[in-house]
Amino acid sequence: RRKTGVGMSSIEEIYPISRADLDLVRAFPKGFLWGAATASYQIEGAIKEDGRGPSIWDEFSATPGKVFQGHTGEVATDHYHRVPEDIVLMKELGLSAYRFSIAWPRVLPQGRGAINAAGLDFYERLVDELLAHGIAPFVTLYHWDLPLSLHKVGGWTNRDTAYAFADYADIVTKRLGDRVANWITLNEPWCSAYLGYGCGIHAPGIQDRQAAFVAGHHLLLAHGLALPRMRANIKSVAQVGLSLNFTPTYASDEREETKRDTELTDLFVNQWFISPIAHGRYPEGLFEALEVTPPPMQDGDLELIGAPIDFLGVNNYTRDVIRGGTIPARPDESVKVGPVPGACYTEMGWEIHPQSFNELLLRLYHEYGMQALYITENGAAFKDTWNGDGVVHDPRRIAYIQEYLQAAAEAVEQGVPLRGYFTWSLLDNFEWAEGYSKRFGIVYVDYQTQRRIIKDSGHWYKALLSAHRDAS
Ligand SMILES: OC[C@@H]1[C@@H](O)[C@H](O)[C@@H](O)c2[nH]c(CCc3ccccc3)c[n+]21
Secondary structure, eight states, X not given: OOOOSTTSOOHHXXXXXXXXXXXXXXXXXXXXXXXXXXXXXHHOOOTTGGGOOOBHHHXXXXXXXXXXXXXXXXXXXXXXXXXXXXXXXXHHHTOSEEEEEOOHHHHOTTSSSSOOHHHHHHHHHHHHHHHHTTOEEEEEEESSOOBHHHHTTTGGGSTHHHHHHHHHHHHHHHHHTTTOOEEEXXXXXXXXXXXXXXXOSSTTOOOOHHHHHHHHHHHHHHHHHHHHHHHHHSOTTOXXXXXXXXXXXXXXXXXXXXXXXXXXXXIXXXXXXXXHHHHSSOOTXXXXXXXXXXXXXXTTHHHHHTSOOSEEEEEOOOOEEEEOOSSOOOGGGOEEOOOOTTOOBOTTSOBOOHHHHHHHHHHHHHTTOOSOEXXXXXXXXXXXXXOSXXXXXXXXXXXXXXXXXXXXXXXXXXXXXXXXXXXXXXXXXXXXXXXXXXXXXXXXXXXXXXXXEEOHHHHHHHHHHHHHHXXX
16 A cells, blocks of 8 residues: 555554454454563573573583574574664553563572672563563463473472472572562473473473372472562562463364373373362373373472462463374373364464364363463464565464454453463574473564564564554
């Protein structure tokens, strides 16, 4: 469309959104938080700077064969040296909140003991800069970068690590509890436990199902031990939660064995962590289905773990369609079918299925009684290409977010207490075992120059957030 006048933005720049998008944002209440999410190891770089200690991901990504083409988080998006410009970018996008994680090894290089002042100072400056720009910090305390020294004495399979985490949470909330009102203890303990200790595709790369359940229990215990310590240091209006990943499971046919395998997979993928958090107990049949023995627990553990949280962070991207075998498949080896006729997939091979997102939100509200939910991660990787100027066309990411927000809007209309949405991710970044080969950002990163280029989805998101502000 033509320019609207000299020096003015074009209509398209102001409103690259549709009439349907305008109706979409009206479904979300006034005060609904719109954000983007990142994580320390995926964006910071500077892994040896200012006293940061090594993490299990430093060691794992440097181990040949573990990460795509040997990529590491050594530089990542160099965010450690680019905080002011990246916050200007968040402001430009109109974010009302920003979810990021604190690297435990920056604060406590040995995981416990001596505090690295430069590490805490970095996060204090980051928080103050966000607040100065009117952006609410959502701080994740643990997004997988465990201090290597704790791994050397068992990592999450060692119960002491849970106590070390509570001490770390105490230190951070003592310093930032007066300014940060939204805290997430753990990001996706399922991934830390199962991908790290069960199948070993993530750090520390251990393949031992029994260890995965012991680690899972200590991660939950870490959350439970940290809660009261954090509450003592933060303001009464502040809120604490954790982010869990969910992949809704669907039966591919009506056979009994398919229904059985689908239910067992749901136990393993979706109920393992939310059940102790919401109901103070592990889901019935979980350990038997995985052929593991219950992890060692002490009296009081499940009460600590099941203590009330102020919100649940929901990370969802896709669903799994399951086909049953004649004998029960162990749920970590259940048969996932694909491609589903007529379905669309992202670069991760994840089916785009907003309906399952809607059903997940309803389930978390009705079955687990969550009184407040934030979508702390949702987004998509597509083959984004940049032609060297200021433009990156990513129509499929816009469509993905539109469809998932539509599903979220329906959940809000159905009474789900959804308080905010963080798209994954603000920036293209280090995508764990996939390295830099997968781009999730609404902002493109040219890793040769570290230049940031707002993608079409970023311009669209900005217009959507602006329309929501106008409509509220
Ligand atoms: O893969 C995209 C993002 C990661 O970059 C985040 O660090 C992490 O929190 C995160 N979790 C998920 C979903 C969890 C999942 C694990 C395994 C298989 C499918 C989904 C997707 N993501």
